Amino acid sequence: MPTLDEAFALGWEQQQAGAYPQAIQIYREIVRADPENARTWFVLGTACQAAKQLAEAEACFRRAVQLRPQEPDGYHFLAGVLLEQGKQDEAVEPYRRCLELDPDHAEAMTNLGFILGEQGKTAAAQALYERAVQIKPQYAEVHHNLGNILREQGKIQEAVPHYERALAIKPDYAKAMINLGIALVALGKPAEAVTLMRQALEIEPDFAEAYNSLGAALSTTGDLEGAIAAYKKCLQLTPDYAEAHWNLSLVYLLQGNFAHGWPEYEWRWRCKKNTPLPPFQQPVWDGSPLAGKTILLQEEQGLGDTIHFVRYARLLKEQGGRVILYCPWGLTQLLRTCPGIDGLVEKGATPPDFAVRAPLLSLPSILGTSLITIPGEVPYLFADPSLIEHWRRELAPIAGLRIGIAWQGNPNHPWDRHRSIPLTAFEPLARIPDVRLISLQKGPGVEQLQALKGRFPVLSLASTLDEANGKLMDTAAIMQSLDLIVTADTAVAHLAGALAVPVWVALSFTPDWRWLLNRDDSPWYPTMRLFRQKKLGNWAEVMNQIAEAVRKCPQAQERPRLGVPIEVPPGELIDKITILQIKSERIADIAKLKNIRTELNALVQVREREVPASNELAHLTEQLKAVNERLWQIEDEIRVCERNRDFGPRFIDMARSVYRQNDHRAALKRQINKLLGSQLVEEKSYKPYADS
Structure with missing residues (x-):
């Protein structure tokens, strides 16, 4: 009968040969005979781990550290x-x-750094990796992990040398190749x-995972069919790879293949880096009848996405739903x-009772949106008339063609390095x-x-822009006083499109899916024009094209005429x-309200462009509005009398x-015309009032 040492040697020999079941059986016999043998518990744990018997491996290691608590391994x-x-x-x-027992244990530092990085403790993870690199500079895995943590912070240039070092140490390190490739895509080198x-x-x-990353790289080169093939191969290997x-989905949607794209887009909720929605118990709306039900729309992703897809609220309202x-x-x-x-609830607050909910960007899928059914009616957002008036006065002294510009998106967006434009690239316009x-x-x-x-020169407006009046409210009002907006793919582009102001958007070589391919217009935004890179990273060519278009069209896409251009007395305009304004405050019908706001914004723009402001004019305007409010109330009361067939003294007094x-x-309008020196003056003739 072999001694315990001989049995241990035999078990180790079996383990080294890959015969894990035999090794495990031998080690089990040893620990039964000698349950205080920490070394055997430890190697039994390693054999079980190699055989993927992880629960038993954990129990063995726990017993080993209990028996030998000063052993770091x-x-x-x-x-x-x-x-x-x-x-x-x-x-x-x-x-x-x-690490308390062995402060220079590079492998433990590296693995702990990985966990801390996954927990979002980036600085602590990076510090561990940097220490491990100093201790064990030939350790490929720590160079790889340090590259990852730097890349995730956007420090791409710093990450690349660590990936390259990992591959110099371990040339067949496939994972390092993939992550170096991801970094190269971010640096604008997708072909490499x-x-x-x-x-x-x-x-x-x-x-x-490599096929998924390959698909992203191929998509960036413009090889969309190659990207689709790579993603499908990835899913063949791992069907639930979110x-x-x-x-x-992003490739299908970019191609305009919405039928295939929308279902795949719903996988976004299972992606690790996507923020989950608040966990409400109510079910997600499945497209069933909404009449009489309240639906909660949940914003997701960025400001631009919210502005883009809030347009769907109108469609839900038309189905009879109450929309929050x-x-x-x-x-x-x-x-x-x-x-x-019908109502808004800021993120974090408790919403009112609702029956169903829907993520905002799931609505196109639920409603079956195709290229020809995109709800492209604009405007569907409206600037505040008082802010339009304020900014019209502020910008009035600026002569020439006024072009609003925006160049930088959210730096945390994974594609921001490619979609944002250096401000210096706008020089051809200037x-x-x-x-x-x-x-x-x-x-x-x-x-x-x-x-x-x-x-x-670039005019920078107040640093407090959009702070006192609400996010983007000043920006929306300013846009109404500009001739054109030229912007990178940011929330500014969506806001301008939703307001129906002329906007030109400069797009990277492989743009976000919503801008589609091979077209200079957008079915989402009728007043938008698209300018596309022909080569990744080449903004100079795009901005030169925009500058040339401005030269050819000095009015930069005039707004569509909203009526017949005739002169009217300023009193009539006001x-x-x-x-x-009274109608916009009192009418609830959605379609009517949209038309009212469109006309109101147009007339306010004319007033601010043509009518000089003064305290006296403001006072007369307040009086005129008060008279029109009284007329509104009187007409409502007259209709009530008619409905009740009450034509007695009350009806006569109101008439x-x-x-x-x-x-x-009429007298107030005449005062306004006189104040402003108008040559067009309203005249009125009437018989004297009867004696009371």
């Missing part, structure tokens, strides 16, 4: 098997204990990335102008005679204004504006008050 292996079982949080403590990723797949042909489904929008903080003032919305560039940029990107150092109020109204 016991904690390291215990943490490793916990990590392999997906118990990341539990693995932290044994890794920390390992494709080559590297194909090499990785030669090493590991069944590497599903990121591949979502990436596949769960919206981003600060955006309620703007979004409440959207037809179809050099056009009589063009005045006006910055609409907020937040990240404004620092580029100072960096210009006078290279070309009278009409007050009537429309008489109509002409008295109209006479007062």
Whole structure:
């Protein structure tokens, strides 16, 4: 009968040969005979881990560290098997204990760094990786992980050397090849990335994650069919790979293949990096009849997405639903102008009772939107008339063609490096005679204004823009005073499109899916024109094209005429504006309200362009609005009398008050005309009032 040492040697020999069941059986016999033998518990744990018997492996390692609590490798292996079982949080403590016992344990540092990175503790993870690199500079895995944590922070240039170092140490390191490829795509080198990723797949042909990354790289080169094939191969290997489904949807949607794209787009909720929606218990709306039900629309993704898809509220309202929008903080003032919305709840607040809910970007799928059924009616958002008036006065001294510009999107967006434009690229526009560039940029990107150092002029408006009046409210009003908006693919583009103002958007070589391919218009926004890169990263060519288009069209796409261009007395104009203001406050019908707001905004623009403001004019305008409000009330009361067939003294008094109020109204309009020196003066003739 062999001794315990001889049995251990035999078990180790079997384990080294890959005969894990035999090794496990031998080790089990040893620990039954000698249950205090920490070494055997430890190697039994390693054999069970190799055989994927992870629960038993965990129990063995726990027994080993109990018997030998000062042995760092016991904690390291215990943490490793916990990590392999997906118990990341539990693995932290044994890794920390390992490092207390052996502060230079590079592998434990690397694995703990991985967990902390997954928990969002980026700085702590990076510090561990950097320490591990110093201790063990030839450790390929730590270079790879350090590259990942730097890349995730947007430090692409710093990440690349670590990936390259990992591959120099371990040339067949397929995962490092893939992540270096992802970094190269971010740096605008997708062709190099494709080559590297194909090499990785030669090493590991069944590497599903690599096919997903290859699909993204091919999409960036413009090879959309190749991208689709790569994503499908990934899904063949791993059918529930959420990121591949979502990436596949983006290609289908970019191609205009909405029928295939929308179902795949719903996989976004299972992607690791997508923020889940608040966990309401009510079911997601399935498209069934809404009449009499309240539906909660949940905003998701960015400001631009919310502005883009809030248009669907009107369609739900037309189905008889009561529509509540769960919206981003600060955006309620703007979004409440959207037809179809019955109520708004800021994110984080408790919404009123509702029957069903729908993520905002799921509505196109639920409603079966195709290219020909896109709800493209604009405007569906409206600037505040008082803010339009304010900014019209502020911008009035600026002569020439006024072009609003925005160049920087959200820097946290994964594609922002490619979709945002350096401010310096707008110089061809600034050099056009009589063009005045006006910055609409907020937040990240404004620092580029100072960096210009006078290279070309850009008017920067108040730093408090959109703070006092609600998010984007000032911006929306300013847009009404501009001749054209030229912007990168940002929320500014969506806002301008939703307001139906002329907007030109500069797009990267492979743009966001909503801009489609091979067209210079957008079915989502009729007043929008698209300018596309022909080569990834080449903004100079795009901006030169835009500048040339401005030269050829000095009025930069005049707004569609909203009526017959005739001169009217200013009193008549202001009278009409007050009537429309009253209607906008009292009429609830969605279609009517849209028409009222469109006409009101148009007339306010004319007034601000043509009529000088003064305190006296403001006072007369208030009086005129008060008269028109009284006329509205009187007419309502007369209709009630007619409905009740009450034609007695009350009816007669109200009928008489109509002409008295109209006479007062005419007198106020005449005062306005006289104040402004109008050659067109309203005249009125009437018989004297009867004696009372």
